[in-house]
Amino acid sequence: xxxxxxxxxxxxxxxxxxxxxxxxxxxxxxxxxxxxxxxxxxxxxxxxxxxxxxxxxxxxxxxxxxxxxxxxxxxxxxxxxxxxxxxxxxxxxxxxxxxxxx
Amino acid sequence: xxxxxxxxxxxxxxxxxxxxxxxxxxxxxxxxxxxxxxxxxxxxxxxxxxxxxxxxxxxxxxxxxxxxxxxxxxxxxxxxxxxxxxxxxxxxxxxxxxxxxxxxxxxxxxxxxxxxxxxxxxxxxxxxxxxxxxxxxxxxxxxxxxxxxxxxxxxxxxxxxxxxxxxxxxxxxxxxxxxxxxxxxxxxxxxxxxxxxxxxxxxxxxxxxxxxxxxxxxxxxxxxxxxxxxxxxxxxxxxxxxxxxxxxxxxxxxxxxxxxxxxxxxxxxxxxxxxxxxxxxxxxxxxxxxxxxxxxxxxxxxxxxxxxxxxxxxxxxxxxxxxxxxxxxxxxxxxxxxxxxxxxxxxxxxxxxxxxxxxxxxxxxxxxxxxxxxxxxxxxxxxxxxxxxxxxxxxxxxxxxxxxxxxxxxxxxxxxxxxxxxxxxxxxxxxxxxxxxxxxxxxxxxxxxxxxxxxxxxxxxxxxxxxxxxxxxxxxxxxxxxxxxxxxxxxxxxxxxxxxxxxxxxxxxxxxxxxxxxxxxxxxxxxxxxxxxxxxxxxxxxxxxxxxxxxxxxxxxxxxxxxxxxxxxxxxxxxxxxxxxxxxxxxxxxxxxxxxxxxxxxxxxxxxxxxxxxxxxxxxxxxxxxxxxxxxxxxxxxxxxxxxxxxxxxxxxxxxxxxxxxxxxxxxxxxxxxxxxxxxxxxxxxxxxxxxxxxxxxxxxxxxxxxxxxxxxx
Numbered sequence: 028x029x030x031x032x033x034x035x036x037x038x039x040x041x042x043x044x045x046x047x048x049x050x051x052x053x054x055x056x057x058x059x060x061x062x063x064x065x066x067x068x069x070x071x072x073x074x075x076x077x078x079x080x081x082x083x084x085x086x087x088x089x090x091x092x093x094x095x096x097x098x099x100x101x102x103x104x105x106x107x108x109x110x111x112x113x114x115x116x117x118x119x120x121x122x123x124x125x126x127x128x129x
Numbered sequence: 130x131x132x133x134x135x136x137x138x139x140x141x142x143x144x145x146x147x148x149x150x151x152x153x154x155x156x157x158x159x160x161x162x163x164x165x166x167x168x169x170x171x172x173x174x175x176x177x178x179x180x181x182x183x184x185x186x187x188x189x190x191x192x193x194x195x196x197x198x199x200x201x202x203x204x205x206x207x208x209x210x211x212x213x214x215x216x217x218x219x220x221x222x223x224x225x226x227x228x229x230x231x232x233x234x235x236x237x238x239x240x241x242x243x244x245x246x247x248x249x250x251x252x253x254x255x256x257x258x259x260x261x262x263x264x265x266x267x268x269x270x271x272x273x274x275x276x277x278x279x280x281x282x283x284x285x286x287x288x289x290x291x292x293x294x295x296x297x298x299x300x301x302x303x304x305x306x307x308x309x310x311x312x313x314x315x316x317x318x319x320x321x322x323x324x325x326x327x328x329x330x331x332x333x334x335x336x337x338x339x340x341x342x343x344x345x346x347x348x349x350x351x352x353x354x355x356x357x358x359x360x361x362x363x364x365x366x367x368x369x370x371x372x373x374x375x376x377x378x379x380x381x382x383x384x385x386x387x388x389x390x391x392x393x394x395x396x397x398x399x400x401x402x403x404x405x406x407x408x409x410x411x412x413x414x415x416x417x418x419x420x421x422x423x424x425x426x427x428x429x430x431x432x433x434x435x436x437x438x439x440x441x442x443x444x445x446x447x448x449x450x451x452x453x454x455x456x457x458x459x460x461x462x463x464x465x466x467x468x469x470x471x472x473x474x475x476x477x478x479x480x481x482x483x484x485x486x487x488x489x490x491x492x493x494x495x496x497x498x499x500x501x502x503x504x505x506x507x508x509x510x511x512x513x514x515x516x517x518x519x520x521x522x523x524x525x526x527x528x529x530x531x532x533x534x535x536x537x538x539x540x541x542x543x544x545x546x547x548x549x550x551x552x553x554x555x556x557x558x559x560x561x562x563x564x565x566x567x568x569x570x571x572x573x574x575x576x577x578x579x580x581x582x583x584x585x586x587x588x589x590x591x592x593x594x595x596x597x598x599x600x601x602x603x604x605x606x607x608x609x610x611x612x613x614x615x616x617x618x619x620x621x622x623x624x625x626x627x628x629x630x631x632x633x634x635x636x637x638x639x640x641x642x643x644x645x646x647x648x649x650x651x652x653x654x655x656x657x658x659x660x661x662x663x664x665x666x667x668x669x670x671x672x673x674x675x676x677x678x679x680x681x682x683x684x685x686x687x688x689x690x691x692x693x694x695x696x697x698x699x700x701x702x703x704x705x706x707x708x709x710x711x712x713x714x715x716x717x718x719x720x721x722x723x724x725x726x727x728x729x730x731x732x733x734x735x736x737x738x739x740x741x742x743x744x745x746x747x748x749x750x751x752x753x754x755x756x757x758x759x760x761x762x763x764x765x766x767x768x769x770x771x772x773x774x775x776x777x778x779x780x781x782x783x784x785x786x787x788x789x790x791x792x793x794x795x796x797x798x799x800x801x802x803x804x805x806x807x808x809x810x811x812x813x814x815x816x817x818x819x820x821x822x823x824x825x826x827x828x829x830x831x832x833x834x835x836x837x838x839x840x841x842x843x
Contacts, residue, residue: 047830051823059823121822128820 035076042069056109056119067098130184136196138181143267145174150260157253164256168239175232182225193221195273219273222630227270231398234482235263237602238393244598262288266398274334286313293386305382312379316369323362340412344637353642360418371403371455374429384444392485396451397478404458404474412634415642423463427559430456434566439738442499443488446574466543467633473536480524483606487518490595506583510592513600515579517607522575524610526568526705532610535622542697546689550646564701568708576716646685
């Protein structure tokens with residue numbers, strides 16, 4: 028059986044789902060960040076797959092590169108935020124951080 | 130002197146006393162001597178009116194000078210056309226004679242009052258009131274339209290009110306002033322309606338223009354009846370002001386005012402204004418109106434004379450004699466003896482002014498004693514007052530050589546002629562009877578006051594002749610009561626200049642509304658001419674027009690008057706002498722005891738003494754009924770009107786209670802309910818707001834899924 032677009036999309040869907048699951052369920056902020064990375068990469072797979080099978084040419088792959096760079100920047104900022112949270116609360120358990128409620 | 134300077138002179142005469150009034154009223158309290166300004170200004174008025182009269186009666190004796198100006202211009206009024214209210218001044222012979230009479234008596238009264246009112250706390254205010262009275266009276270005299278007459282008419286009423294109630298601390302004086310004012314008001318309502326009838330139909334107030342319209346055949350609302358009504362209604366004003374029969378009650382009470390005021394206002398001038406008004410509207414009176422006026426005048430003169438018999442207050446006798454003489458004048462107007470009515474007005478003004486001032490002199494000497502039973506024998510103490518008073522009394526009784534004889538004789542002859550021509554003999558009979566009565570009660574007055582023995586020795590001892598300021602006016606007025614000022618022939622007034630100056634105006638009412646003897650013959654000839662030759666119609670009309678100007682009131686009437694002149698004169702002399710004789714028999718020689726006579730004729734005496742119970746009847750008929758009405762209205766107010774108000778208040782209260790309940794339970798309930806619902810949902814929704822990012826993400830994801838399911842983009 029030939030590997031086609033569908034397979035890629037299924038993989039990326041699973042990746043997206045797992046990422047989302049991680050974002051929603053994990054208590055640790057770091058793990059939530061990892062979930063975000065998964066979601067981003069799911070999107071990357073989609074871009075590359077459509078680039079290969081669709082008629083986007085190299086544009087899809089280019090955007091994927093952008094996303095990787097963006098993810099790196101996002102990780103840097105997010106980690107800085109997490110560090111600040113740790114400094115403020117003494118832990119990174121986001122279950123207990125519900126100041127938005129106020 | 131030109132006509133326009135005559136007009137300006139008249140206007141100056143009019144406004145001088147007004148200037149005096151304001152000056153003295155405003156500054157009189159500060160400068161005690163300021164009343165002299167008013168006295169001076171009225172003297173100037175007198176001199177100016179003498180000049181005016183002289184110029185008018187020499188240079189313009191046949192002219193009527195009228196100057197008008199537009200007061201209010203209404204512009205173009207729908208269905209009427211151009212409408213403007215004009216005021217103006219009219220100067221004819223009657224006007225200048227009245228100007229002279231009013232200013233002369235006013236001046237004399239001013240001088241008299243300086244002595245009479247000495248020491249009064251409101252001395253200068255008294256003079257300012259005299260000023261406004263003179264102003265308003267002169268306004269009536271020179272008015273050329275009925276509106277101005279009405280305005281000044283009311284001003285005269287006001288000044289009369291002020292002066293009657295001058296000693297307002299006395300209850301009787303303030304009551305009398307109100308009585309005079311209110312009684313006059315009743316007459317004035319009629320006058321006002323009459324004026325309105327005339328204005329509605331002719332759209333002008335000017336006498337001249339109204340007369341012109343009537344002589345062109347325009348009658349109010351197209352009926353002669355309305356013309357009669359207008360005449361009688363305007364005459365009602367005269368009934369009030371001249372104290373004619375139903376409305377005479379105020380004049381005797383008006384004697385509460387200072388005596389010089391009684392002389393000026395309530396004897397000589399103001400009360401004559403009614404007669405003057407009748408003289409002004411004379412041309413528009415119809416036969417019926419004439420008859421009403423004559424009957425009212427005749428009844429008044431008899432009625433008042435009968436009351437004067439028994440009065441003991443010297444001023445009351447004079448007051449009733451004034452009412453009686455005014456009745457004479459009105460009667461004379463009614464029978465068409467215009468000249469003699471006006472003549473009597475003038476002569477009466479002088480001799481009645483004289484007698485009132487004379488009585489003022491007596492009252493002054495007796496220290497404000499007015500009861501004749503306390504007097505007597507004053508002849509020796511006050512010779513000047515006595516002689517002048519006697520002249521006045523002779524004049525009013527109609528004794529030859531006096532002015533009163535001339536005018537009274539003329540008007541009695543006029544009434545007799547009227548009786549001959551129309552068959553209304555009752556009017557001359559009453560007229561002659563009153564002549565007898567007048568002579569009697571006037572001599573009763575003079576005998577009780579001046580003759581015989583003093584009845585009150587104490588007061589008699591203190592009596593003294595009045596100062597010059599009081600006696601000189603008496604002498605002037607007494608000399609004016611002599612015939613020579615009016616005619617060179619003491620037996621025939623028609624030989625005099627007065628008769629030539631005051632011509633009876635030509636009536637303007639339609640032929641069918643006149644007395645038979647007033648119908649003009651020229652009108653008949655005109656008809657004949659018209660039938661004979663249509664083409665000549667125009668010229669004939671012109672011809673008769675010019676003829677009309679020369680036709681006096683009525684040839685037939687004049688002839689009848691000439692016819693009865695001599696018998697009338699003889700009869701009136703006999704009757705006057707009889708009256709005087711009776712007075713002497715009863716009061717001087719005491720052949721008949723007056724008390725016994727009174728006892729014998731008790732019902733008549735009581736009737737006369739109590740003034741025919743007119744005041745009581747009015748009190749019973751009108752005043753009590755008015756009070757009843759007021760009581761009823763007060764009850765209505767208290768019970769019905771207040772009841773309605775209170776009921777509506779209760780209703781409002783009940784209603785507000787309902788709305789209050791509605792407010793607390795329904796409106797507030799609704800608001801609270803909404804708040805409760807909001808709170809309830811808030812409580813429920815609060816649970817969702819965890820503040821945890823992950824929960825929100827779950828919401829977002831589910832929301833997106835739901836939206837996708839709903840929209841189905843793929």
